[in-house]
Amino acid sequence: MTTIRSISIVVPSEPTPSGLLRLPETDQVAQWTHAPVIKIYRAKSNNTTNPFSLEAMKNSLSRALIHFYPLAGRLHWIEGGRLELDCNAMGVQLLEAYSEAELDELGDFAPTDVVRDLVPKVDYTTPIEEWPLLLVQVTRFRCGGLCVGVAMSHTMVDGRSATHFINSWAKLSRGYDLEDVDMPFLDRTALRSSEPVRTPRFDHIEYTAKPPVLIGRTDANEERKKETSATLLKLTREQVEVLKKRANQDFVGVTIRPYSRYEAIAGHMWRCACKVRAVDSHNSQSTRARLGVDIRNRLKPSLPERYFGNAISVTVTPICLYGDLLSKPLSYSAGKLREAIERMDDEYIRSALDFISSQKDVSGLRSNFHIQGYSEAPFLGNPNISLGSWIGLPIYDADFGWGKPIYVGPGLLNMDGKSFIMPSPTADGSLIIALRLQTQYMDSFKKIFYEDIME
Numbered sequence: 001m002t003t004i005r006s007i008s009i010v011v012p013s014e015p016t017p018s019g020l021l022r023l024p025e026t027d028q029v030a031q032w033t034h035a036p037v038i039k040i041y042r043a044k045s046n047n048t049t050n051p052f053s054l055e056a057m058k059n060s061l062s063r064a065l066i067h068f069y070p071l072a073g074r075l076h077w078i079e080g081g082r083l084e085l086d087c088n089a090m091g092v093q094l095l096e097a098y099s100e101a102e103l104d105e106l107g108d109f110a111p112t113d114v115v116r117d118l119v120p121k122v123d124y125t126t127p128i129e130e131w132p133l134l135l136v137q138v139t140r141f142r143c144g145g146l147c148v149g150v151a152m153s154h155t156m157v158d159g160r161s162a163t164h165f166i167n168s169w170a171k172l173s174r175g176y177d178l179e180d181v182d183m184p185f186l187d188r189t190a191l192r193s194s195e196p197v198r199t200p201r202f203d204h205i206e207y208t209a210k211p212p213v214l215i216g217r218t219d220a221n222e223e224r225k226k227e228t229s230a231t232l233l234k235l236t237r238e239q240v241e242v243l244k245k246r247a248n249q250d251f252v253g254v255t256i257r258p259y260s261r262y263e264a265i266a267g268h269m270w271r272c273a274c275k276v277r278a279v280d281s282h283n284s285q286s287t288r289a290r291l292g293v294d295i296r297n298r299l300k301p302s303l304p305e306r307y308f309g310n311a312i313s314v315t316v317t318p319i320c321l322y323g324d325l326l327s328k329p330l331s332y333s334a335g336k337l338r339e340a341i342e343r344m345d346d347e348y349i350r351s352a353l354d355f356i357s358s359q360k361d362v363s364g365l366r367s368n369f370h371i372q373g374y375s376e377a378p379f380l381g382n383p384n385i386s387l388g389s390w391i392g393l394p395i396y397d398a399d400f401g402w403g404k405p406i407y408v409g410p411g412l413l414n415m416d417g418k419s420f421i422m423p424s425p426t427a428d429g430s431l432i433i434a435l436r437l438q439t440q441y442m443d444s445f446k447k448i449f450y451e452d453i454m455e
Contacts, residue, residue: 002099002117002139006054009132011091013062016069021085024191025356026295026310027155028082029207029365032075032128034135034151035162036119036411039395040109041402043144051401052146054096057138060172060400061094068165068184068308071134075155081363083128083155092134095120103145109407110232111434119149119411146402149411158312160294163393165308173400184308191303191311193350193357200355202348206316207355207365211384212286220379227439228381228416231446232409235265237429239453243268243330250331259334263341265421265431266291266387267333272452273385273417273437274322276444283323287383289337290316293344294392300346313349314367315340322383337387381416382438388420396425409434 065072073087097118109115120135133153140146152162161184168181203209213220235243240261247264259267270289278285292312296303303311317336325333356362367378380386395408406425413419413436424430437445 001101002097004095004097004137006096008054008058008094008096009091010058010061010065010094011089012065012069012072013059014066016066016072016087016089018087018089021070021073021087021188022192023083023085023155024188024309025193025353026191026313027188028362029314029356030158030310031154031366032083033124033154034122034131035154035157035159036116037150037152037162038109038115038118038407038409038411039148039150039166039398039405040103040106040407041146041148041400042103042406044403052138052140054094054138057173057400058094061092061136061169063172063178064165064169064181065092066178067168067181070186070308071152071156071165073133074129074131075133075153076129080359081361085156086129091132092136093120093132095135095137097137097139099139099141101141102143103141104143108232109409111230111410111413111436116412118147120151122151148398148400148405151411154310156310157308158292158294158310159390159393160296160311161308163395164306167394167397170398170400175401182306185304185306186308188309190299190307191309191353193353197357198351198354200358201351202355204352204355206290206314206352209316211288211290211316211378211380212319214383215282215285220381223382223416223438224379226382226416228436229439229442230413230434230436231442233433233435233446233449234424235431235433240265240429240431242453247330247334250329259331259338261431262389262391262421263334263337264330265433266337266389267330267335268452269387269419269433269435269449270333270337270385271325271330272445272449273441274325274383275448276441277382278322278326279444281322281383283321283326285322285383286319287322287325287385288317288319289340290314290380290384290386291337291340292388293341295344295349298344298346299349313344313352315344377415379415380418385417386419388418390420390422391431393423395423396427 072089075083078084120137135151137149243264247259295313296311317340419435422432424432
């Protein structure tokens with residue numbers, strides 16, 4: 001049981017720029033909910049607690065908000081289901097909590113209901129102008145361990161920007177000066193659509209084509225109601241290499257770069273999901289995978305490395321059949337993921353920005369909200385899968401003065417088929433996968449996932 005001890009509003013420690021900030025198209029189609037992340041810290045030894053000071057965290061957070069002042073503002077709705085940022089320095093929320101549990105009682109920290117209690121809650125029934133864009137809950141455990149649970153508005157940041165902020169705040173907490181922190185690049189105009197808006201040059205199936213549904217069904221309503229479970233899957237560096245080698249062994253053509261770790265692992269996950277679901281389905285069942293691509297280096301010119309906002313574009317694979325994914329080698333599914341990723345060049349991304357801008361109302365373009373069972377959002381699960389990647393994010397650099405976290409992962413996976421492939425704390429090439437799947441398929445998935453690596 002977690003008890004909230006105190007709630008504080010933290011504002012920038014110095015005056016910051018004020019006024020309205022127009023948000024570009026990549027922010028407009030991001031979820032207006034808050035992305036939940038947990039960072040777990042173990043006590044230094046059995047006899048000592050972490051040198052935690054709420055005041056020190058408040059002070060460093062207040063200083064971090066000088067550079068990252070948009071996070072201290074508030075959103076409000078404008079026409080067409082769009083959002084605008086008011087840089088009004090109303091502040092962020094910091095909660096102090098205590099748990100009678102020991103860290104070990106939380107198991108492997110998979111995003112279950114118990115873990116969800118470690119992330120601050122947002123009351124989405126209140127007006128959006130009242131929601132802090134950043135909420136942090138620091139939970140102390142009986143054993144001396146700590147959890148920093150972060151909920152950050154996805155309209156404001158993608159994973160890379162969120163990680164930049166948290167690591168900067170942690171650095172300030174360790175006693176560094178503001179000048180030692182990498183400044184975020186706050187000018188979001190680079191990701192606005194063209195003026196005047198041009199006609200999109202592509203079909204943009206990621207927004208216009210609905211995901212396939214099960215054969216014989218006209219919608220996903222029945223699948224949405226089914227019970228789901230969350231799990232963590234661990235991959236050793238050797239297992240990662242096996243999958244990567246397998247994806248590339250049928251690789252034809254020397255001019256194309258080999259499939260990446262992500263493409264190999266995500267392709268394997270997609271095949272495994274089809275395999276376990278095919279028991280209740282058919283080889284002619286259609287499926288597609290959804291993924292996010294960092295576009296910072298795909299635009300011409302590239303965005304600054306520390307661009308602060310959403311520079312992730314959603315893309316989807318071509319629709320595939322269970323039969324093809326299961327009868328063909330891993331290079332087939334990896335190749336379909338590669339197609340979706342390679343599509344995202346400067347011309348396609350600029351066209352997508354124009355497509356979003358040309359929509360009278362953008363509400364229907366948002367998906368994958370961070371609310372369990374949110375019925376307004378499109379269902380992205382069975383027979384489909386969502387394959388996120390945190391592989392390149394320095395998520396374990398967040399040392400607030402208590403050492404590096406022993407685990408970092410999502411505080412919630414909101415629906416069937418949602419997953420993230422993440423680095424592990426050992427930094428030895430091993431990876432962790434957070435996955436939510438319909439409960440009826442979870443045990444089979446785990447079994448097949450590892451058995452097929454050993455083949």
